[in-house]
Amino acid sequence: MTSPFTPIENPSLFCRFCSKIVPAQLDRGIAENGKTIDKKSTFEYSCSKCFKTSCYCGKDLLEINGEDETDETRTYSPREHYFIGEEIFHKTFDENGLVVGKENGSNGKILVHFEKAGLKKLIQDI
Numbered sequence: 240m241t242s243p244f245t246p247i248e249n250p251s252l253f254c255r256f257c258s259k260i261v262p263a264q265l266d267r268g269i270a271e272n273g274k275t276i277d278k279k280s281t282f283e284y285s286c287s288k289c290f291k292t293s294c295y296c297g298k299d300l301l302e303i304n305g306e307d308e309t310d311e312t313r314t315y316s317p318r319e320h321y322f323i324g325e326e327i328f329h330k331t332f333d334e335n336g337l338v339v340g341k342e343n344g345s346n347g348k349i350l351v352h353f354e355k356a357g358l359k360k361l362i363q364d365i
């Protein structure tokens with residue numbers, strides 16, 4: 240049984256068209272073949288600057304009022320899975336960063352924005 244899923248509505252996302260981090264807006268969730276919208280659904284976000292949309296899977300998005308949600312900031316490890324909108328701590332950079340995007344490909348990569356270190360691509364799900 241799948242439970243309904245409500246992802247974050249106004250994340251900061253890296254827009255590949257604007258090449259910068261912009262406020263984004265959740266447009267809609269797309270369910271597969273009449274199924275209810277859940278964590279496996281695709282969600283469309285539009286850039287507040289250029290209005291182009293990007294799609295993300297629910298499993299890559301932070302949930303509003305998620306049960307697993309804690310106030311603890313996780314320390315980055317390439318073995319773990321991170322969510323867009325999540326704040327993580329990176330030991331090497333010694334600062335917190337915000338997950339602002341995902342790169343699709345064989346290896347999952349996350350885009351993380353650090354105040355001092357800038358935008359970094361980090362590996363996840365090893």
Ligand SMILES: [Zn+2]
Nearest residue numbers: 254257286289
């Ligand atoms: Zn844009």
